[in-house]
Amino acid sequence: MQMKSGLFTSESVSDGHPDKICDQISDAILDACLAQDPVSRVAMETAVKGDLLCLIGEITTLAEVDFEAVARDVLRDIGHDGGRWGVDPDRIRILRQISQQSPEISSGVSQTETGAGDQGMMFGFACTETPELMPLPIQLSHQLMRRHRDLRLTGVGQSLGPDAKSQVTVRYEDGRPREVTHVVLSSQHARDLGLNDLREILREEVAIPVLGDWITGNTVFHLNPAGSFHVGGPQSDAGLTGRKIIVDTYGGYARHGGGAFSGKDPTKVDRSGAYAARQLARDVVGRGWASGCEARVAYAIGVAEPLEISFSVTGTEAPEALYREAGVDLADLMRPRSVIERLNLRKPRFRQTATFGHFGQANFSWEMPLVSSA
Incomplete structure (x- = not known):
């Protein structure tokens, strides 16, 4: 570990890397939906090459969003204005193919107790190498x-x-x-x-x-x-949402469950579960229980209770026992609804996560203490 x-x-990679352009556009569209409708369901993918940009995915929302305008604004913010660096936001061709979320998935997620938006395993990591508890x-x-x-x-x-x-x-x-x-x-x-x-x-x-x-x-x-x-940029290489998952997390220093983050609303545990696992690992290290911690969580689609919550640590006894002694119910903390509410993931805050890593930035809620120190 x-x-x-x-x-x-x-x-x-920089904010102007082709893949990161796509991550930012996908998350900017997510933010635009959440700003008007906090319970929007969004799974947004972006691809770009040359003067062609494609917006594809599934969105279920009451929000009225000009997707093309959002994409062009992101390009301008990055520094693409007037075509100096090969992309002209006013001239780029934008194709859109967006449908609503599958009703079967929607039914499984939209229970009284919010079910996980997908199956999968997520990893969180923290260590004492830097003040940010990052490698x-x-x-x-x-x-x-x-x-x-x-x-x-x-x-x-x-x-x-x-x-x-x-x-x-x-x-x-x-x-x-x-x-x-x-x-x-x-x-x-x-x-x-x-x-x-x-x-x-x-x-x-x-x-x-x-x-x-x-x-x-x-x-x-x-x-x-x-x-x-x-x-x-896109003049040289094609870009695609979700293709920098190791850059987004721990640089290969810790394991990764394989799911990308950008463009996904918080019912998708690929994203929210990974954020919660980072907070959990960070809490273990922050309490002084370990100098390094990998937290693991797994979900089944449509099911609220995690299938697994476990740890690999350096320099401590099992965190599970320490949390029980502190009166912390880990299973409840890691339910999708609990994660969404605790980390305030219904707010339009996601575009800022799409560059320079989803972890180790102090203004993100999952970088805050999990619970008061025991």
């Missing part, structure tokens, strides 16, 4: 991409394009991170920005301010290692 010794690598490699990778985004809004970074990727390799010794051994940063850029100047910006304005003392004399930088990166 936790690294003992050796190297571990995680990656992140260091993925947290640093996200921070690099946040810094890249912020830099694009300044004069220094105006020649950086929206599409970018980061990757950080950390050396572990005796279970603790010791140094960053490799840093990979690739950024789309304007044609009038030379490769050497670009690499200096990425090193001096992105990597060094973020990584600080984690950089040593042994750290190797790969800055746009493939060379120039003028054509990016």
Whole structure:
């Protein structure tokens, strides 16, 4: 569950990466539905390539949403305006194929006791490597991409394009991170920005301010290692909702149940169950019961009570027993309705989760304490 010794690598991607464009559009549509109808049922998928954007899925809502306008606004927010970086929101062709949720699924979910919107298993993880209780490699990778985004809004970074990727390799010794051994940063850029100047910006304005003392004399930088990166985003690669599930979670450091998050309303336990499992793992570590915790939960479609709630931990006795001693009913806490209400998941808040990780960001409700300390 936790690294003992050796190297571990995680990656992140920018808000202008094609897959992340799609995640943001799917979640922006979800938010637009929830803003008008908090019990909207949404399973929204987005695909983009070149000047074609496709909106497909199932939506059952009383909300009246201009889906195309939402998608175009997301593209503008990312920095695609006037076609400078290859996408023109005003000219992109948008195809839409959206139906209502299957009545059989709707019936199973819409019980007095809300049933799970799907079957599956979800994993949550937390550890003491960072103040955010996240693994260091993925947290640093996200921070690099946040810094890249912020830099694009300044004069220094105006020649950086929206599409970018980061990757950080950390050396572990005796279970603790010791140094960053490799840093990979690739950024789309304007044609009038030379490769050497670009690499200096990425090193001096992105990597060094973020990584600080984690950089040593042994750290190797790969800055746009493939060379120039003028054509990016959907002009270069197709994008699809839900294709960055490891970036969205723990960077491969912990297990993943396989379900994507973006575009799904909270009755879909792929999303809400994973958020609740993160809160549970975070609570175990936050209480000092363990230095690392993986929480697991499993559901059956249409059934409210979880099939499994279990833990793998480092440095404690079984959390199940400790929670019982504290008077905490885990099965009740992890029922879909309980999760939705506790984490306030009917609010339109999901687009902000679609970039730089669904975990480790302090303003998310699942990053808050689960219950008062025993």
